[in-house]
Amino acid sequence: MGGVAHPGGDVVVIVAFDQVQLLDVAGPLEVFTAANRSAGPRYDVRVVSPDGHDTVTSCGLRICVDASLEELPERPHTLVVPGRRDWRRATADAGLVSLVAALAARTRRVTSVCAGAFVLAHTGALDGRRATTHWELAAQLASAYPGVRVEPDLLFVRDRHLVTSAGVTAGIDMALALVEEDHGADVARDVARQLVVFMARPGGQSQFSVRMTPPSRHPLVRRVMDVITADPSVPSGMDALAAGAGISTRHLNRLFRQETGMTPGRYVDAVRLEAAKALLSSGTATVGEVARQAGFGSPEAMRRLFQNTFGVSPTVYRARFRSTSASA
Known part of the structure; x- marks a missing residue:
């Protein structure tokens, strides 16, 4: 499993690391890949890791890495930071935090899925910004990073160029919203149909039913x-x-x-x-x-x-x- 290159397209960088939640990576990746099959948009999706080596997800599936930090363009279009359930292990990984900090500083649009918000917060990127994460982790995010204005009840939250999403499948909702932002509602709906998503849930919708x-x-x-x-x-x-x-x-x-x-x-x-x-x-x-x-x-x-x-x-x-x- 790795990214899908479309040279000349908007470069989307997805960070992978050991014990990352698979769907945090695969959900957005599938959305951007499906958008490439639709008329018009092109995304050049690259998967990177802190050490440049392949990684193993929390469910044991191996993710192939496509590029190193040095091989990425000077200013990528979108960064996706997924999470792992034990967010403390992720934020204690100096290589991971350093990679995300370097990418966040030079990427036009920075996003996270689920516990990926903790890694972004650890870099300081979310200081003074609105953000969300999985509802079970929202209180921990607010406690660990008091400078972040945590919105615990939303599927995804946008604050300028930063977009953070709730748990797992909310990463698909967020990615669909990004495709709509880039290429319009018709393309986003076509991607949703391809992925058999019943309804692209708006970011302002509650995580709860x-x-x-x-x-x-x-x-x-x-x-x-x-x-x-x-x-x-x-x-x-x-x-x-x-x-x-x-x-x-x-x-x-x-x-x-x-x-x-x-x-x-x-x-x-x-x-x-x-x-x-x-x-x-x-x-x-x-x-x-x-x-x-x-x-x-x-x-x-x-x-x-x-x-x-x-x-x-x-x-x-x-x-x-x-x-x-x-x-x-």
Whole structure:
């Protein structure tokens, strides 16, 4: 496994090192390679390592190195810094940090995937900048590098020429956004189709899903959560939810707050918003059809909640987030 050269194209440098997470490398590499198969863009992808030797990933697969630092152009177009789960080992690797620092200083666009943000932060490149990483590591990034303004809930974050992404597959989302930035939305969508990516998620989208919220330990609350997430269009007034659980409305409200930190009504709104966002971003249904399928009583009710939550209408949201929004 190595880079794909297209002489004359924009040089993309991907750093590889022992115990790097394979998908952090392979995800962006596949996106740039697929873009080369699409009409127009050309990327010259080079894989480098600190010592110039091939590296072995965390899953045992060997990555072939294409070039040394000296063989790269004076000013590469894009740098991709992947990560390894044990980020302390990565930041303690003087050769790796030195390589990334040298490349970051001379590359026009600098990016990281997952724990690669720790290596970038260790070079000082992220001081005073907004950045993200895998949600499990966000608190550690903020603690270890207090000069970095960590955004723990975003898929990827852009601050000028620096773009950092969340865990593993978010590197694909970020790379698609970079392709869109370089060559337009049509090319990015063609790459997404080639890679059978269901939807190019915008950077401003949360790393988290309401449906992936850890279920409550209380059986009655868990039952209500399951009913809501299974079909957000079911009758979900407080009285109806409480009756389904066999308890009083007041008791359900107290239990739900105690177990989840929110009211049943707020949880219903969150599930319906998530369903509506997916329908708006990936389909051609009208706003009225989306409102019905997502469980809102009317298009106007959905518009009000969108405006209050996101500051935009459903129509504007659809237009904005059908794009990967690298520059958002």
